[in-house]
Structure formats: structure tokens, C-alpha cells
Amino acid sequence: MIEIRRQKVARLRELGVNPYPYSFRRTMNTAGLLDGFDARIDGDPVAVAGRLMAIRPMGKAVFAHLQDEGGRIQLYFKKDEIGEAAFAILELLDLGDIVGVVGVPMRTRTGEATLSVRSFQLLCKTLRPLPSVKEKDGQTFDAWEDVEARYRRRYVDLILHPERRRVFEARARLITGLRRYLDERGFLEVETPVLQAIYGGAMARPFTTHHNALDMRLFLRIAEELPLKKLLVGGFERVYEIGRVFRNEGMDRNHNPEFTMLEFYWAYADYRDAMDLVEDMVRAAVTAAAGSNVVEYNGHAIDLGAPFARRSMVELIQEHTGVDVLTAPVDGLRALLIKGGVTVAKFAERGHMIEALFDLAVCPKLVQPTFVTDHPLAISPLAKGHRDRPTELAERFELFIDGREFGNSFSELNDPIDQRRRFEDQARLREAGDDEAQVLDEDFLEAIETGMPPAAGVGIGIDRLAMLASGAPSIRDVLLFPHMRPEEGRATSDESGDA
RNA sequence: GCGCCGCUAGCUCAAUUGGCAGAGCAACUGACUCUUAAUCAGUAGGUUGAAGGUUCGAUUCCUUCGCGGCGCACCA
CATH class of the missing domain: 2.40.50.140 (Nucleic acid-binding proteins)
Structure with a gap:
């Protein structure tokens, strides 16, 4: 042909x-x-x-x-x-x-x-x-609906289904809305390295690559956090970055190996201030993108206009399971998780189990926007200890909507001695087999030792917000070119591809 | 990574218990100056995702592999 x-x-x-x-x-x-x-x-x-x-x-x-x-x-x-x-x-x-x-x-x-x-x-x-698609009286014949082809040949999808464009227009309005919101409040947009000699800022496995001239291994960033905090040290008081981050983990309808994250850092504010801002910002940006502050998603009417619930993680678990996770014996927690079908890693401490129990018993039930606050300190190595329970809990929140996490924030840890100790704890976990534990970053510690103002930091997953704003059931619907395995027999670049 | 399901012409789909791989649209040739899923006549189009096995014979049964979807696990 x-x-x-x-x-x-x-x-x-x-x-x-x-x-x-x-x-x-x-x-x-x-x-x-x-x-x-x-x-x-x-x-x-x-x-x-x-x-x-x-x-x-x-x-x-x-x-x-x-x-x-x-x-x-x-x-x-x-x-x-x-x-x-x-x-x-x-x-x-x-x-x-x-x-x-x-x-x-x-x-x-x-x-x-x-x-x-x-x-x-x-x-x-x-x-x-x-593909020849015909229609009459709003009825479509031989519609081109092969999902695989739709993602691989997005241009054909866009030609045949012009309405698909609306999703990407909504995504663009969302990002514009977030950017405008932060710009109007004096935040400065910056760009920090994607290629890093040491990765950090989140719990995740990285992608690795190689720099030929320096003959060294480099990582693709898993978060924007650490360089942005160095900018707080340097005197920028309100910075943000909207950028691609990369996590070497599974793919499904909520996960793509590369995704877009907004992170902002706000000097002299704490996580409570951040919660107020995030609530207002998410409401404004999603409303701008979706045209309404009530969005239909996954069979639920998600009301972003109403005040977001604010509940502590410990209190939510108690409410849903009757267990006080701070006082219950660790073995009891472990048994409870195993009964729930969760495999508990050998290195798991109380903090990990609290989080796992939350994921198991509470998380799926949080349909309307809810800030879950005050996570275990052990799973929050970059967050300040909670002012009321500094050895057990962190000043942290995550935003949940429809059972999924949309954002993560803490009062940023700026005590360099404590930060070093936390990194050392992470290193011990890594020894014990936790390959998502954070790596001690001497560069970052040196920055913190130079003095970082108290600050709130926030990370928000843009793709999920775009899904929410456009009603898309899969992350692939809000990515123009979602990651796919190469088709059989189709050439990929080989490793010696230095130009 | 694990489980279930799928993969047939460019597209959408058929093919009886294992028995000559088919249709509509698209394409090609011809007719037609207000059609609209245009219509009419004709032609061509295939390594049935790949490799192997069972069989006289495999799109169909079995094994392995590839890609995808869904679910689980991990995570945002």
C-alpha cells in the first residue's frame, strides 16, 4: 500500500x-x-x-x-x-x-x-x-480502539480522536494554574540537575546511566528535593520546580517510570502552612483544568470545594482497626499485617509497619481529599520530628484522594546533626536489605551544616492531578507518550551510542 | 516480578468437534457533477504475534518466548 x-x-x-x-x-x-x-x-x-x-x-x-x-x-x-x-x-x-x-x-x-x-x-x-473510521448520526463504525496502538502511535490517536486532545489541554491548564498560583505568591521557578552522582529526596529505586567523559555512573533523579533545599541555604526563600523525575519501579495505571513532579520549598513556614497552601492551590488548579471544583472520578464525585479533612495517621489507623500503633507490641503489628496478606520485610521497624497498616486498612477508604498527618519518624528521614512527639512522629502530611497519594510534605529537617543521624539510620536499613532506603549525601549535609532556614517543603504528582482533573482512569491517558516496551524486532539504541 | 485474558488482511471482526483462512471498510480498476458509513460492478490483499511439538492435517490442542490489557506486589 x-x-x-x-x-x-x-x-x-x-x-x-x-x-x-x-x-x-x-x-x-x-x-x-x-x-x-x-x-x-x-x-x-x-x-x-x-x-x-x-x-x-x-x-x-x-x-x-x-x-x-x-x-x-x-x-x-x-x-x-x-x-x-x-x-x-x-x-x-x-x-x-x-x-x-x-x-x-x-x-x-x-x-x-x-x-x-x-x-x-x-x-x-x-x-x-x-485506519478507516466512519460515522453516521453520532454512531462510529470500525472505531480505532486498539489501546496498545493508541499509546504507541499517539499521533494517529489524536487524528482519529480529536476529543482526546481535551485531556492534554486540561493537563496544560493544570500546570499553568499551579505555576501561576506559585508565581503570584513570590515563588521562583528554578531548574536543578536531572543527572546526579548521588540520588535522594525520596524512597525509590533509581535509573542509572553512564557519563563517558567522566567515566562514572550517574543516576536519574528520583526527586527534586535536595538541590532545592540547597537553594534555601543559598538564600532563595521560595522556590519551586516542575520537572520530570524517574523511578525504576513497576508500571501500572498509576505509575509511569518517568513522571512529572512539582516540588516547592517555603522558608520560615511549617507543614501546617503548607497544608493551607496546598489545599488552596490544588483547588484552584484543578478547578481551572476541569472547569469545576467537583470532579467525577472513578465513580465518585470528588469535592475539592469543601475543606479537605485533616487527620493524623495514628488516629485514622486506630479508628479503622482499633489498634493504637504507637503502644501496641511490634510483634502484634507484624502478626496483624501478615494476617492481612502483607509480606513484612525482615528489616521492618515499627514505623514501616505503621505505614503498611495504614496502606492496608485506611488508605483505600480515603475517597474525598484528606490530609493524613504526622507519619512515623522512621519513614520520614528528611522531616523534622513532631513538636509534640519528636522521637516517634514527623511533621509531615500526605494528601490522599480516591485512595491514592497526591502529595507529600514536611516541616523540613534543618538540624544537621539530626539529619546525619537519620541518614545513618537509613544506611543501616540499606545494609539490612531495604534498597529504597536513602543514601547518605555528604554534599547535602554540608549544605545543611551551612544553615538552612526552617521551611516547609511539598511534592505533588502532576500526572495524578491531571488524571483527576480529566477523569482519566490510567496515567497513560494523561501522558502523550507513555512508556511502552519496544515492539519485537524493532531496533533500540545500543549501549555504545556515544555521540 | 506473579496470575488471568487477548494477539487472524491497513482498520473492525468471523472461521462448527482439529478439515481448502473469510466478510465489511480502506486500497486498486471502471461507472456516476449536491454526496455524506455515498452507491454500483470488478480486482488484489495473509508466514493467523514468533519458535517448537502432537497430528494425515493446527487459526483451533500442548510448550516456550514476545507484546498488550486487567488484577496483585512495589511505589507517586
Whole structure:
């Protein structure tokens, strides 16, 4: 089939037609044309451009549909009107070709808004056919719904399903909303390294890569946290970064190996201040993206307009299981988890078990926006101890919606001696087999030793917010090019690819 | 990583207990100057995801592998 198209390209060139010209001046798009269409009928010719999505030849006349970013319009080509030579070129066009047309607005006998074509120009000859999808009266025939192909060939998905674009527009509005919100409050957007000699700032396994000139292993960042805190040391008081982070873990409808995270750091504030800000910011940004502060998600009406619940983790677990996790014997917690079908790692301490118990018994029930506060200190190595229970709990919160985490925040630990001790605890866990434990970062400690103001820090997963704002059930629906395994037999770059 | 399900023409899907791989659309040729899932006549299109096995014979049964979906685990 591609061979036939190649031959058409050759024939077009023989006819003196450049199948790939440089530009086309259009006077409007289809949306603009259709707006007040009847006033334009039989008026001045207009020029539009787009992709041919339907062609209905009728002998010496051809009807077609042209699709651009704004929508579709029917085209009517008449041999008498465009001439013999142009009609011959028209007959070499295929579904999917991109053309520019000049025509006069008219309505057909059945009333459809149509452009009566006076002249047209081929703007791009396509070699590869589009799936043929037809529709009538809002009913679609042979819809292109292969999910795998949809993600691998997103461009085809976008051509065939222009409405899919709305999700990505909502995502863009969300990010713009977050950015505007922080900018208006004096936060400065910065960019910090993605390639790092040492990774940190979150509990996760990293991707590794290699720097040839330095002949050293590098990691792709798993969080933005540590460099941003160095900026607090340097005197920036309100900074944020919206960027890609990478975690070498499983993929599913909530996880992609690379995802977008917003982190902000706010000097002289604590996690309670951050909670107020996050609540207001998330409400504003999702409302901007979704057009409402109540969003339908996973069968629930999520109300972002109402005040977000604020509950401590310990209190929630007590409420759902009757167990006081701070006083219950560790063996009892372990037994409870095993009974719940959770595999408990050998190195697990009370803190890990509290978190696991929370994930098991409480997390799925948090449908409406809820700030879960005051996590175990042991699982929060970068957070300050809680002012009321400094040896057991951290000043930390996570935002949960529909049973999933959307954000994480703490009163940032700025006591360098305590921070070093926490890193050493993490190192011990790593020895014991916890490969997500954080690595001691001497550079970072040196910065903290130089003095970091008290501050609140927040991390928010943008992709999940985008899912919430657009009603998308899978993270792949809010990523234009979600990560996929390469197709069999399709080449991947080899490791010696130094340029 | 584990479990279940799927993979047939460019697209959407058929194929009886294991018995000649088919249809619609798209494509190609021809007819048709207000059609709209245009219509009509004709043509071509396939290593049935890959490899192996059982069998006279495999799209169908078995094994392994690849890719995907869903669920679980890990995590955001």
C-alpha cells in the first residue's frame, strides 16, 4: 500500500506538483469559518488547511471532509469549477493527505455547511494510510480502539480522536494554574540537575546511566528535593520546580517510570502552612483544568470545594482497626499485617509497619481529599520530628484522594546533626536489605551544616492531578507518550551510542 | 516480578468437534457533477504475534518466548 502511495508521489511530481511545499496562507480555521457561517455564504472566498478525513468521489464531482485543529468542514470539488488539470491531481489524493483549499461557503441540498472549492494545493502527501473510521448520526463504525496502538502511535490517536486532545489541554491548564498560583505568591521557578552522582529526596529505586567523559555512573533523579533545599541555604526563600523525575519501579495505571513532579520549598513556614497552601492551590488548579471544583472520578464525585479533612495517621489507623500503633507490641503489628496478606520485610521497624497498616486498612477508604498527618519518624528521614512527639512522629502530611497519594510534605529537617543521624539510620536499613532506603549525601549535609532556614517543603504528582482533573482512569491517558516496551524486532539504541 | 485474558488482511471482526483462512471498510480498476458509513460492478490483499511439538492435517490442542490489557506486589 505504501508502494502505491510512492507511485502517486512520483506521478504528482511528473504533473509538476510539489507534494511537500513550504507553506500555505490560510485566512481562518474551520471553527472560525463555521462560526457565523450563513453570513459568509456566497461571499468572499476563504482559505483553510487541514487533513482529508473523508473522500466521496461522485464522478466529475468530489465531496470530502477537511479536519483541522478547530473541527471539520465539508469540501465540494466540481470539475467544471477547478478545471481538468486540478481534477486529475485531486484524483491522486488519499485519505489523510494534508491540503490547503480556497473556496466559497455554501450549503448543500441537505443543509451541510460546505466549502465550494475554487482551487486547492496539496501540502503533504501521506505514505501511510490511516485506519478507516466512519460515522453516521453520532454512531462510529470500525472505531480505532486498539489501546496498545493508541499509546504507541499517539499521533494517529489524536487524528482519529480529536476529543482526546481535551485531556492534554486540561493537563496544560493544570500546570499553568499551579505555576501561576506559585508565581503570584513570590515563588521562583528554578531548574536543578536531572543527572546526579548521588540520588535522594525520596524512597525509590533509581535509573542509572553512564557519563563517558567522566567515566562514572550517574543516576536519574528520583526527586527534586535536595538541590532545592540547597537553594534555601543559598538564600532563595521560595522556590519551586516542575520537572520530570524517574523511578525504576513497576508500571501500572498509576505509575509511569518517568513522571512529572512539582516540588516547592517555603522558608520560615511549617507543614501546617503548607497544608493551607496546598489545599488552596490544588483547588484552584484543578478547578481551572476541569472547569469545576467537583470532579467525577472513578465513580465518585470528588469535592475539592469543601475543606479537605485533616487527620493524623495514628488516629485514622486506630479508628479503622482499633489498634493504637504507637503502644501496641511490634510483634502484634507484624502478626496483624501478615494476617492481612502483607509480606513484612525482615528489616521492618515499627514505623514501616505503621505505614503498611495504614496502606492496608485506611488508605483505600480515603475517597474525598484528606490530609493524613504526622507519619512515623522512621519513614520520614528528611522531616523534622513532631513538636509534640519528636522521637516517634514527623511533621509531615500526605494528601490522599480516591485512595491514592497526591502529595507529600514536611516541616523540613534543618538540624544537621539530626539529619546525619537519620541518614545513618537509613544506611543501616540499606545494609539490612531495604534498597529504597536513602543514601547518605555528604554534599547535602554540608549544605545543611551551612544553615538552612526552617521551611516547609511539598511534592505533588502532576500526572495524578491531571488524571483527576480529566477523569482519566490510567496515567497513560494523561501522558502523550507513555512508556511502552519496544515492539519485537524493532531496533533500540545500543549501549555504545556515544555521540 | 506473579496470575488471568487477548494477539487472524491497513482498520473492525468471523472461521462448527482439529478439515481448502473469510466478510465489511480502506486500497486498486471502471461507472456516476449536491454526496455524506455515498452507491454500483470488478480486482488484489495473509508466514493467523514468533519458535517448537502432537497430528494425515493446527487459526483451533500442548510448550516456550514476545507484546498488550486487567488484577496483585512495589511505589507517586
